[in-house]
Amino acid sequence: MKLNDIIKIIEASYPLYIQEPYDNSGLIIGDKEANINGILIALDLNNDVIKEAIKNNCNLIITHHPFIFNNIKKLEAGDELFDKLNLIFKNEINVYSSHTPMDKSFNGINIALAERLNLKNIQILYPENNLLCKLVTFCPLNYADKVRESLFNAGAGVIGNYDCCSYNVQGLGSFRAGDDTNPFVGKKGEIHYEPETRIETIFPKWLTNDIISALLYSHPYEEVAYDIYQLENTHPKVGLGAVGNLNNEMEVYDFLTFVKDIFKLPTLRYSYVENIKKIHKVALCSGSGADILPIAINQKADAYLTADIKYHDFQKAHNKILLLDIGHYESEIIFVEKMYDYLSKKIPNFAIQKSENSYSFINFF
Known part of the structure; x- marks a missing residue:
């Protein structure tokens, strides 16, 4: 299977268009025309993961964190990055990362974490806007079904949990064909x-080229009239974090114990709360999510789970919300399982493996 085909499958659910500006998701190293023998999925790219891929004949490694994030100013033998690149190039390994696209998709990490906590009525905590467009086009009456079907198959017409959504009205179009035309209806001049x-x-905006191609392919006219409008609507399926409700309210201590057990935490840092008696509405964000703590507070969540929390973040949460630091690794290791399940369904009977060398770099004493 070609690498480019696998990338298309990944980006159908985790499009690069939605990645954060600072991110470097996508193909980090590789040849899109390469034939892929096997896939190894890991949280980070370390030397153990590379050696595991070589041993298991996997020439594609998919990670959550891009191992090249910032500009490279120099490479010298003996440096960690040089040694990694040397090992990758010598063994013709391709490396792809899905970082914030996997974080922000409704099929991604945050929703998976919410499901692991058995939350109900799960939604994106901080949905993003300016990601949607509207297409308006005009076609002969008896071609409307064909054009609509083509657009829907290309990904248009999805609103929340509904698909094949469109508005249709009949009218009268006019045009005059020029000398160098071949009109489908009417006469020249x-x-x-x-x-x-x-x-x-x-x-969604990232499907613009696919939508236009589907329209031109299915429309009978030589010159197809269409308009595309940028919408300010919020995209309910794309954004940071997740929020939902527990089936039953829990005492604060019971909830802390529950979270600690779910994520297998040796210790758990949390904020002081005096006025929160029960935990019912829970918000979360994988990785470093302190920036959207105010969103969780504004949505009146009782608890907010994230990682890399600083002293002053706990101060902001004091007596407003139960803030829990569940650890960066612990909040994102679910990536391996999520990507494995996704690709296994999309490409069954293909050699896909979960790395045994994804580990946290933080130890506890």
């Missing part, structure tokens, strides 16, 4: 009036 259907539908 004459104004023609054609009963048409106006089709409006919504689509």
Whole structure:
């Protein structure tokens, strides 16, 4: 299987378009035309993971964290990065990372964490806007079904948990074909009036090229009239974090114990709360999510789980919300399982493995 085909499968659910500006997700090292023998999935790219891939004949490693994040100013033998790159190039290994696209997708890490906590009514905590567009086009009445079906198959018409969404109204279109044309209806040099259907539908911005291609392929006209509008709507399925409700309220101490057991934590840092008696609404964000602590507070969550929390973050949460630091590794190691399950369903009977060398770099005494 070609690497490019695997990338398309990954980015169908975790598009690079939604990654954060600071991120470096995507193909880090590789040849899109390479034939892939096997895939190894890991949280980070360390030397043990690379050696594991070589041993298991996996020439594609997929990680959550991009191992090249900032500009490289120099490479010298003996440096950690040089040694990694040397090992990768010598063994013709391809490396792909899905970092914030996996964090922000509704099929990604944060929703998986919420499900692990058995939360109900799960939603994105901080959904993103300006990611949606509207397409308006016009076609002959008896071609409307074909055009709509083509657009829907390309990914248009999805609103929340509904698909095949469109608005349609009939009207009369006019045009005059020029000398160098081959009109589907009407005659050259004459104004023609054609009963048409106006089709409006919504689509995510990163699918623009696919949507236009589907429209042009299915539409009978030589020149297809269409408009694309940028929408300010919030995308309910893309954004940071997740929020949901516990089936039953829990005492603070019971909830702390529950979280500690779920994530197998040797210790758990949390904020002081005096006025929160029960935990019902829970918000979370994998990795370093202190920046959206105010969002969790504004949404009146009783508890907020994230990682890399600083002293002053706990201060901001004091007596407002139960803030828990569950650890960066502990909040993101679920990536390996999530990506493995996703790819195993999309490409069954393919050699996909979960790395045995994804580990935390933090120890506890």
